[in-house]
Amino acid sequence: MNIPPFTPDEFTGPIAVITGGWSQERDRSLLSGRTVNDALTGMGIKTAVIDLDGPRDALLSGLGHVESAFLAIAGRGAEDGGLQGLLETLGIPYTGSGVLASALGMHKLRAKEVVSEAAVLVPRSDRVNVGASPELEAERLEARLGLPLILKPIAEGGSIGLQVATSAESLISAIAGAGGNLLMAERFRTGRSVSVGVLEDVDGTVHALPALEAQTPNGIYSYAAKRGNADCDYHCPARLSDTTADELRRQALAAHRVLGCVSHSRHDFIVSDDGRAWWLEVNTLPGLSRSGNLARMAQADGLTYEQLILHILRGARVDRRAHV
Ligand SMILES: Nc1ncnc2c1ncn2[C@@H]1O[C@H](COP(=O)(O)OP(=O)(O)OP(=O)(O)O)[C@@H](O)[C@H]1O
Ligand SMILES: [Mg+2]
Structure with a gap:
């Protein structure tokens, strides 16, 4: 860029x-x-x-x-x-991004509905009815989505509150312990955790940054791993075939556009062993620390941290947010 x-x-x-x-x-x-x-x-x-x-x-x-x-x-x-x-x-x-894209992006279930309209592949998921009997709700979710399942808050980030349920018993206890949180259940997809940053020029041309893979022992890019408190090796560009890397770029750009994001966004995926890329969520305000994921991807694309920050600041002048 x-x-x-x-x-x-x-x-x-x-x-x-x-x-x-x-x-x-x-x-x-x-x-x-x-x-x-x-x-x-x-x-x-x-x-x-x-x-x-x-x-x-x-x-x-x-x-x-x-x-x-x-x-x-x-x-x-x-x-x-x-x-x-x-x-x-x-x-x-x-x-x-503006109001609408930000609100949509924060609601993982709604965001998935919208991006799947743009041929972006998403793992099946459903809202957890935390008011129902945990046994009946676990039965319903298992019948609809199968096991294992990942349970996560619908509107949270940083891998906060993420739980994997591998059995009916663990699913029941996760639902029973949900408290007042709005939870979603999602089909667990085994694979690599990969993220793709999108940067826009001021004229709206979108550009996908090299993908970043976060490699952890159990495949989950956890709260601890994100804070440097658990094993995690980063690979940027991610270790992917050209075909999979192209597909990830296509899906990240399609998701950015259909959600109406502006300026920059970061899209998280699981890439399964068969090369399929499953879109998990968008971060409309991705972390911007110097060693953060977006900065790493920008660096792999030849941008310094200062250039990235300057570019994002210039994007504030863009008057396209209301027109999505
Ligand atoms: N359906 C899934 N199958 C397998 N692993 C998953 C699934 N959903 C999430 N994960 C794992 O959990 C991580 C965090 O999930 P996700 O990106 O949805 O949550 P988040 O808390 O919003 O993250 P962020 O810190 O980017 O805001 C993923 O990077 C992946 O490693
Ligand atoms: Mg994420």
Whole structure:
């Protein structure tokens, strides 16, 4: 990708780096916020760091004089369209996707319905009725989806709350222990965990970055692995045949377009041994730390971290979010 060099007079006002928040991914959001802020200030761009979890007055006054907002944050309340709606209402340009794509992307079941319309292959899944008897619900899910199943929150990230049920008993106890969480059950697909980043030019041309494989002993890219607390080897580009790599790119680009994403997104897949790529979910605000997945993919494509961050910031000027 061709990223024109930064010119010092490109941005006139301060850029709000919005980070933190109250989701379970707060720690990862703060990490993205720090590294994004360091990169921007390192280029000589004026910033104001705003924690979304701060007092409401501080948030609103902090947003009062900024040129645009750089969203270095993930999870509920930030990645789900809520923050995007606030910024739209205040008339502040912001990075990443708009309200609709963000809300859709945060709801894994709805997102899968939409992407499957664009010939993107998804594992079968269903909402878990946590109000029903765990025994009857487990029976229903097993009959519909088979075993093993993976259970995950419908609207969470970072592999939080992920459970694999390999037997009727483990499925029953997972459902019984769900509490008030909105859960989904998904057919477990054995294979490699692979992620594909998508970057858009300001004219809307989409570009898939080299795929990244996260290799873990049991194949699951877990909460611990994502935080560097469990074995995980990264391969970028992922170890895939050309045909599978092409198919992953096609599916990631198709999903980005049909969901109406803008600027950048990261798509997570399982690639089964037969080479089929199963789309799991989109991250409309993927982690942006220097060693994060999107930065690794960008680097494999010849982009420095600073170029990636500058490109995403320039994308805030795009006025296509309302037209999806
Ligand atoms: N259906 C499945 N079959 C096999 N493994 C799965 C399945 N769904 C999820 N996984 C494993 O769990 C990981 C996390 O799943 P997923 O990407 O859906 O969750 P997430 O919490 O939203 O992730 P993120 O941190 O990217 O927001 C996947 O990368 C994969 O390793
Ligand atoms: Mg994921």
